[in-house]
Amino acid sequence: MIEKIFFAVIGCIFIALISIFFGLLFKGIDRKIVARMQKRVGPPIRQPFLDVAKLMTKENIVPENAVRWMYNLAPLVCLASSILLLLYIPIPGLEKIQLNGENDIILVVYIFIIPALAMVAGGFSSGSPFATIGAQREMVTMISYEFPLAISVVAIAWKLSTIFSENVFTISFISSNPVFNNVGLIGFIGLIILLFSLIIVIPGEVAKIPFDVAEAETEIAQGLVVEYSGRNLALFYMADGVRIFAMASLVVNIFFPYNISNIVGLTGYLATISDFLFFLLKVFLLIFFSITMIRAGMARLRITQVVTSYWVTITLISLIGLLLLIWDNQFAISLPW
Amino acid sequence: MKYEVPVGPIHPALKEPILLRFTLEGEKIVDVDVIASQNHRGVEWIGMNRNNPIQSIYLAERVCGICNFCHPSCLVMAVEEIAGIEVPERAEYIRVIQAELERIHSHLLWAGVAAHELGFDSLLHYVWMVREKVMDILEIVNGNRVTKSIIMYGGVRRDIKEEHIPKIREMIDYYRQGFKKIAKLFLEDKTIKMRTREIGVLTKEDAIKLSAVGPTTRASGVKKDVRQDMPYFAYSDFEVKAITPDLITGEIIGDTYDRIVVRLLEVRQSLDIIEKAIEEMPKGEILSEQKVIKILAQIKKSEGEAVARYEAPRGEDIHYVKLKSNFEQLYSWKIRAPTYINILSWRPMLLDMQIADIPIVAASIDPCMSCTNRIIVVKNNKEKILTAEELHELSVKKTRRMMR
Numbered sequence: 001m002i003e004k005i006f007f008a009v010i011g012c013i014f015i016a017l018i019s020i021f022f023g024l025l026f027k028g029i030d031r032k033i034v035a036r037m038q039k040r041v042g043p044p045i046r047q048p049f050l051d052v053a054k055l056m057t058k059e060n061i062v063p064e065n066a067v068r069w070m071y072n073l074a075p076l077v078c079l080a081s082s083i084l085l086l087l088y089i090p091i092p093g094l095e096k097i098q099l100n101g102e103n104d105i106i107l108v109v110y111i112f113i114i115p116a117l118a119m120v121a122g123g124f125s126s127g128s129p130f131a132t133i134g135a136q137r138e139m140v141t142m143i144s145y146e147f148p149l150a151i152s153v154v155a156i157a158w159k160l161s162t163i164f165s166e167n168v169f170t171i172s173f174i175s176s177n178p179v180f181n182n183v184g185l186i187g188f189i190g191l192i193i194l195l196f197s198l199i200i201v202i203p204g205e206v207a208k209i210p211f212d213v214a215e216a217e218t219e220i221a222q223g224l225v226v227e228y229s230g231r232n233l234a235l236f237y238m239a240d241g242v243r244i245f246a247m248a249s250l251v252v253n254i255f256f257p258y259n260i261s262n263i264v265g266l267t268g269y270l271a272t273i274s275d276f277l278f279f280l281l282k283v284f285l286l287i288f289f290s291i292t293m294i295r296a297g298m299a300r301l302r303i304t305q306v307v308t309s310y311w312v313t314i315t316l317i318s319l320i321g322l323l324l325l326i327w328d329n330q331f332a333i334s335l336p337w
Numbered sequence: 338m339k340y341e342v343p344v345g346p347i348h349p350a351l352k353e354p355i356l357l358r359f360t361l362e363g364e365k366i367v368d369v370d371v372i373a374s375q376n377h378r379g380v381e382w383i384g385m386n387r388n389n390p391i392q393s394i395y396l397a398e399r400v401c402g403i404c405n406f407c408h409p410s411c412l413v414m415a416v417e418e419i420a421g422i423e424v425p426e427r428a429e430y431i432r433v434i435q436a437e438l439e440r441i442h443s444h445l446l447w448a449g450v451a452a453h454e455l456g457f458d459s460l461l462h463y464v465w466m467v468r469e470k471v472m473d474i475l476e477i478v479n480g481n482r483v484t485k486s487i488i489m490y491g492g493v494r495r496d497i498k499e500e501h502i503p504k505i506r507e508m509i510d511y512y513r514q515g516f517k518k519i520a521k522l523f524l525e526d527k528t529i530k531m532r533t534r535e536i537g538v539l540t541k542e543d544a545i546k547l548s549a550v551g552p553t554t555r556a557s558g559v560k561k562d563v564r565q566d567m568p569y570f571a572y573s574d575f576e577v578k579a580i581t582p583d584l585i586t587g588e589i590i591g592d593t594y595d596r597i598v599v600r601l602l603e604v605r606q607s608l609d610i611i612e613k614a615i616e617e618m619p620k621g622e623i624l625s626e627q628k629v630i631k632i633l634a635q636i637k638k639s640e641g642e643a644v645a646r647y648e649a650p651r652g653e654d655i656h657y658v659k660l661k662s663n664f665e666q667l668y669s670w671k672i673r674a675p676t677y678i679n680i681l682s683w684r685p686m687l688l689d690m691q692i693a694d695i696p697i698v699a700a701s702i703d704p705c706m707s708c709t710n711r712i713i714v715v716k717n718n719k720e721k722i723l724t725a726e727e728l729h730e731l732s733v734k735k736t737r738r739m740m741r
Contacts, residue, residue: 038462129342133364133692209456210528218454218696221349299528300456302693303364 011097012087018094019086023241024048026248026284030292037296048241052234060230067125074122075228075235081114082242089249090172092259092275103171105153108250109146112205115243116142119214119224119236126227134223137303138207138214144310145204145211148318152194152201155322156254159183162329171250175257183328190324195255197318202251202290204310206244210298211306219300244291248283251290256282339367344695346375351699357683364691369684373677384670390416390636391490391629393667397656398484400672403446406439407649408656408672410488414569414645415658416667417490420636425622428492429571434505434614435487436570437607438478441512442471443650444600447703448523451597454696455532460522467515474508477501490632492624502615509608516605523597524585533593537686537698540591547681551652552599553702556582557591563648574617575610593701600703603650638662642669651675651703676704 028045035042062071088103088111116138123135156179160168163182167173183191204211215223225236260278261271301309345356354375360368380400384393397409410432417424445468452460472482478501479485487493497505523529539549544557554561562579564572580602582595589595626632642659652675659669679702686698715721 034459038459039466040462129340132340133342133361136363212456213693216456216693217349218456219693296459298457299452299460299526299532300693301528302532302691304691305531 007097012083014097015086015094016083019083019242019245020238022280022283023238023243023245024052026245026287027241029284030287030295033288033292034296037292048237052237055229055234055237056231058230060232061227063127063227065127066227067127070121070125071227072232074118074125075232075239078115078118078122079235079239079242081111081118082239082246084114085111085246086242086249088171089246089253090175091249092279093272094276095172105157105169105171105174108171109150109153112149112243112247113142113146115239122228122232122236123224128227130220130222130226131224133220134214134216134226137220138224140303141204141207141211141214141306141310144307145201145314148197148310148314149201149205151315151318151322152198153254155194155318155325156191159187159325159328171253175253178257179254183325187325187328190321190328191255193321193324194318195251197314197321198251198255199286199290200314201310202247202286203294204306205247206240206291208291209295210301212300213303213306216300244287245283248286248290249279251286252279252282338362342692344699351696351704353704355680355704357695357699359687359692359695361692364693366687366690366692366695369687371680371683373680381670381672384667386666389633389665390667391633393670394488394490395484395486397672398486401674402483403443404439404649404651404654404674405484406435406488407647407654408674410436410570411645411647411649411654411656411672412658412670413488413490414647415643415656416636416660418643418645419641419658419660420490420639422491422632422635423625424492425625426571426619427496427621428623428625430614430618431493431497431623432488432570433572433575434497434611435478435485435493437610437614438471438475440607440650441604442468442475443703444604445471447600447650447700448519448597451697451700452523452529454700455529457526457529460526463522464519467512467519470508470511474505477504489624490636491626492622494624496623497615497618505611505615509612512604512608516601516608520585520601523601524594530594532694532697533597535590535592536694537593537690537701538591539682539686541589543685544591544682547678547685549652549679549682549702550675551649551679551703552596552603553652553679553682555579556589556595556599558583558589561653563646563653567646569645569647571614575613577606577610580606593697596701636660637665649675652679676702680704 025045025048027048028043031047032042032045062068085108087099088108090098090103120135120138120142123131123138156174157169160174160177160179160182164173164177180188180191203209207215213219215225220226225233228236259275261267261275264274266274339360339362342359342361343356344359345351346354351357356372356375358370358372359366380396384396388396394409394413397412398405400408416422445464449461449464449468452458452464475485476482478497479487479495487495539553539557541558543549544554544559549557549559550561558581560579560581562577563569564575564577565579568577580599581589582598582602583589584602585598586595626635639660640662642657644655644657647654647656654675655671655673657669657671657673658667661668682702683699686701687695690698
């Protein structure tokens, strides 16, 4: 029993370190690539680590009219819940220390709200008008992107539930039974549409351009985190990286759970390592297409435009995907594989 | 529920010292109050008390970092008129070329800032990369990138030599080719259109009522341009026409998008002017009087007052100068920078807009706070803003003091 608890604790710490490391690494790579796209040199890839290290040494200022305990608690909750996400979302090679078999996908979608809610609480408690506007905007954005996200996730789970009789609502089940293998031609098109809508949801989920209205630098001066400094800001910064990593891992697990070791025919430790690296590559590619490219090529939208684009455009797109998946059961045109 | 949000004096959207107090209802702006004069530098006072007229040229250059040709040349034009200093024709042409080069670099700088305010950083970096070409030409021609120190009473200080002309031609070709791409990026990009169409509308009536100047007023359909109405330098040879946005869009709304159109078209117009100017540039002297001491003596002898008008990239710039004989400095000097008059049009533009529109609408008049100020008196930690009547009274008193 004690042994089990010991391993659980060690596992948690290990997951936390890994997720923070890769979260910050992906952030650094993202910044470098965006800089190259804009014909700039850009900061070195280790810049996010340096930023965190420096912020940790800085003074932690609490505004006079802030709600002190909430102001200091919010960054911790934000980072902790972001790391909690990665305990649920399976990463190849780390299954032993993750909560496998208990990772209900609806639960994970709910946990995704917690970091955003923690930021909202932090923003409201800091007592600055900019942070208040940012918090309001973050809530509105949250309400708008949850709908298409839920539709996409539920559609895939529903599709699997028509084929399998086990509990299909766990991510480990979805990732061990790739959904692309279980649909016909119409369903395939539907899945591509759902993937597209999820890719548009990612920048909203992690507050990046064009949906970064809550943190809009030129409008409300970083909004939510405007009053934060020092250790608290570093925690938010790390939580941001971890959230991007978690969101990309979730989408990779739903749509591209294929491993390289089966194809190449590796076994043992080599297989684990290659699977892990391949997973990181997939996550990187997803981040590249959903965050880096969109970030470099668009202007920030207004909050009303964010809501309209999510509630009308993206929701309609994901509903079409859901309909196609439903039709797929009736007109089963099987794919060559 | 109404609440107040301050934008400025220090804010990432307006990187210059000005305070905008917004009253908001949710995301909607219901009231705006503009409080300028966070940064009074006493430029006019230094010109009237410390510097001699030639030093004042270089002081005027430092009124604004971007319009550093228009302020000194406006001052120089006023002084030349009073003192009766002749300017050789070649110098007038060189001044035109300098002014248009400055317009190109200022408008491109603005385009980058506008893209940044919209959150489109890739476009910011692209436009500023393109802008480097005109900065290179400025460096080749003047020896300096920013503060050019080229204008002088009675001409200019450096000639545009034969070897410079191919480089300027090359620059013109570069921008002619790049113009289509920039225009496409700014005018056809969907997100930019979404963010600027019907945003910050200034109607023609409001523009005339608030006497807005420059691209701000031209975007609202008022054909007002000092180069067309009252040509200075050699502009009468070029037949400059005031540009309105209907040349591209076919209609005049007076929104932020129209102001982008006007500035883009003005860049093209400047290229045409430069091309014509380097072709038709006459030969001859560039300074009517080489000896600085002689000019100073001539200015010191002369007496009178003059107002010079100049079409700066941001709008009409006015310098009022009064000289008195046997008085070393400028006896009186008043600068009215274009932003000062354009600030008033912020209110009709910003009312009923959203918070997200503040940066781009505020930036769309191309504000330059370093040229603008108002008086605020702080005594015993109590601040008092002077009203129009008090200011008028003060100015009457000052005029009487000066007339004595």
